[in-house]
Amino acid sequence: MKTNNPQLIGQSIPRIDGPHKVTGRAIYTDDLKLPGMLYGKLLRSPYAHARIKRIDVSKARALPGVKDVIIGADTPQIKYGNWRLVPESQDELPLAVDKVRFIGDEVAAVAAIDPETAERACELIEVEYEELPAVFSVEDACAEGAPLVHDISKGNVSLVRKISYGDLEGMFQKADYVREDTFRVHAVQHAYLEPCASLAEPDEGGRITLWTSTQTPYLVQCLLASTLGIPENHVRVMKVMVGGGFGGKMELRPWEFCAAFMARRTGKPVKFTLTRVDELAFGRRRHGMTLYSKVGLSKDGKLLAKDFQVMLDGGAYNAMGPTATFLCGTFGNMAYRLPAYRYFGRHVYTNKPPASAMRGFGAPQAYFAMESQLNQAALDLGIDPIDLRIINAMEEGDVIPEVATVSSCGFKQCLEKVRAASGWDEKRKNKKPGHGLGISAFSFISGGVFNWFNTKYNFSSVEVRVYDDGTAHLFSMACDIGQGTDTVLRQILAADLGIGIDKVRLTSMDTSNTPKADLGSWGSRVTLMNGNAILDACRKIKDMLIPVMFTQFDLNQIQDIAFEDDHLFVRSNPKKRLSFAECVYKALRGRRGEPLSAHGFYTPRNRGLVSPAFSFGAQVAEVSVDEQTGLVKVDNIYTAHDCGVTINKRAVEGQLEGAIQMGLGYALHEQFAMQGGRTLNTSFLDYKMPTAQDMPPSVSLEVETYEPEGPFGAKEAGEGLAIPTAASVGHAVYEATGYRCQDLPITPEKILRALGKLK
Amino acid sequence: MAPAELNLTGTKVGCNQGDCGACTVLLEGRSVSSCLTLAMEAQGRPITTIEGLAPSLSELHPIQEAFVQTQAVQCGFCSAGMIMSAKHLLDHNPHPSEAEIRQGLSGNLCRCTGYTKVVEAIGVAADKLGGASAKEA
Structure with missing residues (x-):
């Protein structure tokens, strides 16, 4: 390392x-x-699926204090969606035109002098709907003769992803052990x-400045411009x-468009x-999925084949569902060596609030299935679940077929570390009733390679300017x-230029004043991609400063210049040094006043189709289950x-x-109560996320590897960690009670039913 | 109450339903959700918002300092409410146990930190404050 x-x-x-x-x-x-x-204020559809027959905004418009009322017909009606690479996947309009597709679909918008007037005006808008039959599950949506959410998507399937390599049938025949399971996972919210x-x-010439709570300003800029019909x-x-x-x-989002329009x-x-x-009622959520998985293993625990078929409940629009459909298949074979693999993923429309990206992007679902299934296989084969994973674990240099080569991998060390820290072997030997340990592993990407947004710019870009006061x-x-x-990012810049972090000023996230482009904060991409763009810019800045040192000290060209402690010095003779500030000053003089500035870029190239780098990990959960109440602690x-x-x-x-x-x-608490496409739990009182009192003690163990593609060897740490908990807790609950959850969340009711204590 | 109307924007609206704790302020030293408190109830009674905690612009209150040092802040939207709940807790219980800190925070939701570093920060702040806050109370 x-x-x-x-x-x-x-x-x-x-x-x-x-x-x-x-x-x-x-x-x-x-x-x-x-x-x-x-x-x-937005007026939203009260129906899950309906044709809009008539809208009358005259009363709303007449209300004193109302300055504007718009409906779909007033707008340019240009469809949008993040997958610009596949224009037919762009299925959304800011305001519904012909019909509404979920309860909450935006129908009209009002602008008024205060929020109360805007709200009152929304109530005065008259909309006549003709209710249509609706579909609320992937099974219903895919049934023969089901009503279509979008007319162009036959069978309500908007996108299909297939992956296939190796001799699947041959490997299943070779396998000593084959099992099939179907898992169901639910929707949760960010x-x-x-x-x-x-x-x-509004700016001069019809230009727009938009402040917005977003994690992808560049995407919003491009799509807002296209839906308004104005230049980017x-x-x-x-x-x-x-x-x-x-x-x-x-x-x-519709409100970004409506505000600008x-x-x-x-x-x-x-x-x-x-x-x-x-x-809570209308917002994006994580995809619920039905996941069928068939795995074949040899009797000594080698994974031979996997057949993975997934239906994603996409809700009414594609949103980021296509990416989740692609990635779910990739996550199905990312952590382990697998000689034969087949994936068939379908993104299905239903008349529910659209699902989209949520921390893990298809991974929490795919790994819940994979890891739960491996735990059952380990039991049946009489192999310790951690050993089973070590037998099959990816290693540095391994190839994920059609995806990438893994250039750093501490997976096995992670498995060994959680085994030791959790007291896995000893606790499993001395099992206490109502108590159990469970394991799950995971791997994740460090940003995406596949250019679904079809950007013409680099994926990540920065500009660095340095000044003769020693700052950047x-x-x-x-x-x-x-x-x-x-x-x-300041840390990366300061470290590479060898200046104090307090010397770095940052202007971030203004699409007019920061270089194009950066695709945003998703897919755990920022540290690796923007970090690499910074290093690219720093290299160019250094190329402007290093000649000053060579001239100043009349250096032989074999010498190396170090950047540390706000100074530049000759590595073999640190006494030959200039302060960073002085060096910039001299460089400025040499450039006859032209400022020192450099752009840096990063786009992953020759790194496969999915991600430039892969992180790995493992988690052990230890639980106690109260067999009277079914409560999991x-x-x-x-x-x-x-x-x-x-x-x-x-x-x-953090x-x-x-x-x-x-x-x-x-794993345990959060779910939506849905009835006829309506979300019933619309407050944090009813949508239960863990409080400070619900959190268990946790032990974090780092396995440091050096990722050659990452800045200073770094890769992702944001999303991968959200993956393993459902499967590790699920396994622990099985060890404690004998109930193996295949449909999240793991609730007391399900446990008591499995124990025969509830009918 | 709507502190934002006084241009005090530090108090955040996370739910407007009294469930998330992001709008926690102190009303006569007691922590309340400002979204559930009628202006009438608060009339004539002293209110402390997050803006009133630091002794000056260039200084931080020890609780605020501890939140920064331990990285108990990520997106920051819940932080003001968390800090006001912590202030209430430490005013009434200067040396809380971890369980008492967690109980004191149970009305404040956070989606970024898992509460770990928030609990740590309040412990650090309690140490920094020593017995001083007990006397204040």
Whole structure:
């Protein structure tokens, strides 16, 4: 492992934005107010599937204080969607035109002088609907003669993904052990604490400035421009602070369009702020899925073949569902060596709120199936579940067919570490009734390669300027939504130029003033991709500074120049040194005043089709189950993960700790109560996410590898950690009770029913 | 109550249903959800919001300092409410156990941190404050 990293790498540098956030000075989109600003409200469909026969907005328009009312017919009616590469997948309109497809589909929008007037005006809009038969499950949606959610998608399947390699039938025949299971996983929500908000300001010439709570400003810029029918450059998107995203804020949203469209019509700024009810009842969610999996193993535990068939419940629109459909198949064979694999994934429309990206992007579902099934196979084969994983684990240099070569991998070390830390062997030998240990492994991507957005720019870009006061200014379109990239990116820049982190100023996330492009914060891509773009820019800056040293000290060209402690010096003779500031000054003189500035770019090339790097990990959950009430108490969680070289230790820990909260919610507590396409639990009182009192103690074990493709050897640490908890808890519950959950969440009712204590 | 109307934007609206705790403020030293508190109830009684905690612009309150140092803040949207709940807790119980800290935070939801570093921060703050906050209370 390469270890000569700068001192700044691995340090728990406190968040740059910390002081602002703890004093209440941090500004989020809803905090913004502009002179003359109007307040927007959306009118949503009360029906899951209906034709719009007539809309009358005259009463709403006549209400004093109402400045604008729009319906679909008033808009350019240009469809949008993140998959620009496949235009027919772009299935959404900001406001419904012909029909509505889920309860909450946006039908009209109002801008008024205050939120109350806007709300009142929405109530005055008359819409006549003709209700249509609707479908609420993938099974119903795919049934013969089912009503179509979108006419162009026959059988309600909007996208199919197939992967196939190896001799599947031959390998199944060779297998000593074959099992088939069907798993069902449910929808859960991101539940970021900041409800979405957007503020659009009209600029000269019909241009728009949009502040919005997003994790993908560049995507919003492009799609907003196309739906408004104006040049991309006429839309400037900025974010202020973003109160969490987790995948739920990575598309153009109707309220962004409506704010901009009405700002252009009224000449006034327009702001929309969603409520928690909006978010829970109508917001994006993680895909519910039905996953059929057949695996074949030899009697000594070698995985030989896997047949994986998945139906994703996409809800009414594609959103990020196509990516989830692709990735689910990739996650089905990412962690283990598998000689033969077949995947058949279908993205299915239903008349429910659209599902989209959510922390893990198809992985929590795929791994719940894979890992639960492996645990059952281990039991049947009489092999320890951790041993079974070690037998099949990916290693450095392994190839994931049609995907990538794994260039760093600490998977086996992770498995050994959780075994030791959790007391796995000993506790399994001395099993206590009502108590159990469970294991799950995972792997994840560090950003995506597949260019579904069809950007013409590099995937990640920055500009670095350096000044003769010894400071640097980083311009980056990367998007800190709470995960801490504003701090980590400064750390990478400061480490590489050898200057103090306090010397780095950051302008982030303004599509007019940061270089094009950065695809945003998703897929655990920012540290690796934007970090690499920074290193590219730093290399160019260094090329401007190094000649100064050679001239100053009359150096032989074999000499190497070091950048450390705000100085440049000759590595073999550190006494020959100049301060960073002085060096920039001399370079400026030599360039006759031309500023020192460089652009840096990163696009993964020759790294396969999925991701430039892969992280790995394993988790053991220890639970006690009360056999009278069926309540599961998680006593401890042990997680080992390989995220390459850690850039900011506490930031990485924070990702793990937060992921466990989300993972436990997915496994045990969170679900939507749905009735006829309607979400019934629309408050945090009824949508149960774990509180501080519900959280178990947890142990984090790092396995450090060096990822050659990552900046300073780093890879992802954001999403992968959200994957293993459902399967590790599920396995532990099985060990404690004999109930093996194949349909999440694991509720007391299901446990009691399995124990014969409930009918 | 709507502190935002006074341009005090530090108090956040996470749910407006009294469930998330992001809008926690102190009303006569007791932590309340401002979204559930009528302006009438608060009339004539002192309210402390997050903006009133730090002794000056350049200084942080020890609880705020601990939140920054331990990285108990990620997206920051719940932080103001968390800190006000912590202030209430430490004012009334200067040396809380971990279980008491968790109980004190049970009305504040967070989706980023898993609460681990928030609990740690409040422990660090309790140590920093020593017995001082007990006397204040």
